[in-house]
Amino acid sequence: ETGVTQTPRHLVMGMTNKKSLKCEQHLGHNAMYWYKQSAKKPLELMFVYNFKEQTENNSVPSRFSPECPNSSHLFLHLHTLQPEDSALYLCASSQAGQTYEQYFGPGTRLTVT
Amino acid sequence: KNEVEQSPQNLTAQEGEFITINCSYSVGISALHWLQQHPGGGIVSLFMLSSGKKKHGRLIATINIQEKHSSLHITASHPRDSAVYICAANSNTGNQFYFGTGTSLTVIP
Numbered sequence A: 001e002t003g004v005t006q007t008p009r010h011l012v013m014g015m016t017n018k019k020s021l022k023c024e025q026h027l028g029h030n031a032m033y034w035y036k037q038s039a040k041k042p043l044e045l046m047f048v049y050n051f052k053e054q055t056e057n058n059s060v061p062s063r064f065s066p067e068c069p070n071s072s073h074l075f076l077h078l079h080t081l082q083p084e085d086s087a088l089y090l091c092a093s094s095q096a097g098q099t100y101e102q103y104f105g106p107g108t109r110l111t112v113t
Numbered sequence B: 001k002n003e004v005e006q007s008p009q010n011l012t013a014q015e016g017e018f019i020t021i022n023c024s025y026s027v028g029i030s031a032l033h034w035l036q037q038h039p040g041g042g043i044v045s046l047f048m049l050s051s052g053k054k055k056h057g058r059l060i061a062t063i064n065i066q067e068k069h070s071s072l073h074i075t076a077s078h079p080r081d082s083a084v085y086i087c088a089a090n091s092n093t094g095n096q097f098y099f100g101t102g103t104s105l106t107v108i109p
Helices: none
Strands: A004-007 A010-013 A018-025 A031-037 A044-050 A053-057 A064-070 A073-079 A087-094 A108-112 B004-007 B010-014 B019-025 B029-037 B043-049 B052-056 B059-064 B069-074 B083-091 B097-099 B103-108
Touching: A004 A087, A010 A018, A018 A031, A018 A087, A031 A073, A044 A064, A044 A073, A053 A064, B004 B083, B010 B019, B019 B029, B019 B083, B019 B103, B029 B069, B043 B052, B043 B059, B043 B069, B043 B083, B069 B083
Parallel strands: A010 A108, B010 B103
Antiparallel strands: A004 A018, A018 A073, A031 A044, A031 A087, A044 A053, A064 A073, A087 A108, B004 B019, B019 B069, B029 B043, B029 B083, B052 B059, B059 B069, B083 B097, B083 B103
C-alpha cells in the first residue's frame, strides 16, 4: 500500500449507530488531518494532529471524536450523527509544520439516515 | 464572506484552449495551495507556493503576495484536465487552512 488510504470508502449509518473511519498513511509523515466536504461547500478542516498530539479542533461537535494512536494512523469515531453530517470525509497527511504539501486519501462517503 | 474566493465557479473549454482560474484571499498566508479533485472525491495537490511562479508540465501557478491573488493556468487543455480545482490558503497563524469553493472545469474534445 502506498500513499494515504481510507476505509471504508462508503458508509451508511443510522442516527443511533456508532461507527469509525480509519485513515492510514505510508509516507512517513508526522501530521494528519481530517476534513469534511459537504455538497456545494468548501472543504472544512476538522482536526489536526502533529506527532500524535491534537493541535487543532475547529469547533467540531463532540459527536465526532478523533483518535491518533501513532503517526501513521488516524481514526474518526462517529456517534449519534445527524443527517446534515452526511458528507465526504477526507484524511490527509504531511510533514509536521505549517507549509508542507498535504497528501489526501480517497475519502469516505458518509450517509446518515 | 469566505476567506478564499475563486472564479469562475464553472468553466467549459474546448480542447486545446488556454485556461485561467483565479483565487483571491484575505488572510495572511504562509503558503497557497492548488488542489485537483476528480469525480469520486480523490484530491491531488498540484502546487504549493509562497511567491513567484511554479510550473509542472502544462500547469502553471502564480502568486502575487501584495495583491493577495493567485492564478492557475492550464496550457493546451485536454479532456483529462476536467476536474474541480481548489485553492487553499495556509494561514500564517496556526494550523489553519481556508479553502475556496472550487472551480469546476470541463474540457470538451
